[in-house]
Amino acid sequence: MKTITTINELTQVLKERKADESYLGIMKRVAINPREYEKYFTWDDAHYTRNCLIKTAEFELLLICYEKAQQTPIHDFDTQDAWVHTIVGKLKEERFRLNPGGAGLEKVGSVTIGPTEFSYISGYAGMHRFINTYESRSVSLNLYARPVEKWKEHDFATGEVTEKAVSHDTIYVLP
Amino acid sequence: MGLDFKKFATEGEEFLHNLSVELNCANDQQKAGRILRTSLHAIRNHLSPNESLQLISQFPMFLKAVYVDGWKIKTTKNKVRHMADFVKEVQNIAGPTGKGDFPTDEVVEGSINTVFMVLRKYISLGELEDIKANLPKDLKGLLNYDILI
Numbered sequence A: 001m002k003t004i005t006t007i008n009e010l011t012q013v014l015k016e017r018k019a020d021e022s023y024l025g026i027m028k029r030v031a032i033n034p035r036e037y038e039k040y041f042t043w044d045d046a047h048y049t050r051n052c053l054i055k056t057a058e059f060e061l062l063l064i065c066y067e068k069a070q071q072t073p074i075h076d077f078d079t080q081d082a083w084v085h086t087i088v089g090k091l092k093e094e095r096f097r098l099n100p101g102g103a104g105l106e107k108v109g110s111v112t113i114g115p116t117e118f119s120y121i122s123g124y125a126g127m128h129r130f131i132n133t134y135e136s137r138s139v140s141l142n143l144y145a146r147p148v149e150k151w152k153e154h155d156f157a158t159g160e161v162t163e164k165a166v167s168h169d170t171i172y173v174l175p
Numbered sequence B: 001m002g003l004d005f006k007k008f009a010t011e012g013e014e015f016l017h018n019l020s021v022e023l024n025c026a027n028d029q030q031k032a033g034r035i036l037r038t039s040l041h042a043i044r045n046h047l048s049p050n051e052s053l054q055l056i057s058q059f060p061m062f063l064k065a066v067y068v069d070g071w072k073i074k075t076t077k078n079k080v081r082h083m084a085d086f087v088k089e090v091q092n093i094a095g096p097t098g099k100g101d102f103p104t105d106e107v108v109e110g111s112i113n114t115v116f117m118v119l120r121k122y123i124s125l126g127e128l129e130d131i132k133a134n135l136p137k138d139l140k141g142l143l144n145y146d147i148l149i
Helices: A007-015 A023-028 A034-040 B005-022 B029-044 B049-056 B061-068 B083-101 B105-119 B125-134 B137-144
Strands: A049-055 A060-066 A075-077 A081-088 A091-098 A105-113 A118-122 A127-132 A138-145 A150-154 A161-165
Touching (some): A007 A049, A023 A138, A034 A138, A081 A105, A091 B125, A105 A118, B005 B029, B029 B083, B029 B105, B049 B061, B049 B125, B083 B105, B083 B137, B125 B137
Antiparallel strands (some): A075 A127, A081 A138, A091 A127
């Protein structure tokens, strides 16, 4: 399969995706030099940033930028599928379920996502959070099909759920 | 509640189509079906009956049937020492098409990994982690091959 070497090529391939090609198959063809993404990175000392490269009715492509040790809240979302691919640094994904023996949540597993792996997240019972465990900044390329419009944040200790509309730090309009 | 077999069939066909796309064989759903059946039966051999029942309790009806088809319940799990043993086991389960559908270790691991990615919409994270925890040491990477599910 032909590799995808530019961001514009990636957005075109995603927009023109045929029914017999999977989103993951497209993501696995990505061989974009991390430097090409740099102009879309944004950083904030207070929180990780969500930078939307393209959003259609079918999918949304984001760059998520983490300063060292920054992390997302424990959350899940209303989309069908998501793939997370680290392009700079290393992320730990922790996964949770409702604590069967009491209140709050229980951590059920964790995986480390490096540049060779894809983390697949299903909207079904998928409470998780990402932590930048790398010694420096990390960035992930996230593909959501369909776009995430809202998500639920979960309090680890109490299990309390807060529904929030998803926001972006920057929205680029790539062709 | 009545049994709507047409609905089960429609759901099954949609699932198989999605799986064939993910397995990169969209023009060969028969192959996707064989890989699904073989993958489920191979994993089944390494779970206790109780673990299997917990897993299939989350499956839709069409998948329950595929999982239990031909199941001879044993109280002991199959033992494998190396991935190579598991690859042979998978090829044996697959029968005459085994060497074509599962020619290498990488294809075995990648196929099972992909099957469970597509199954993920039916399996809770807790159940998935229980399955991983109960797999033999040498097979623990199966469900996190290059897709971390």
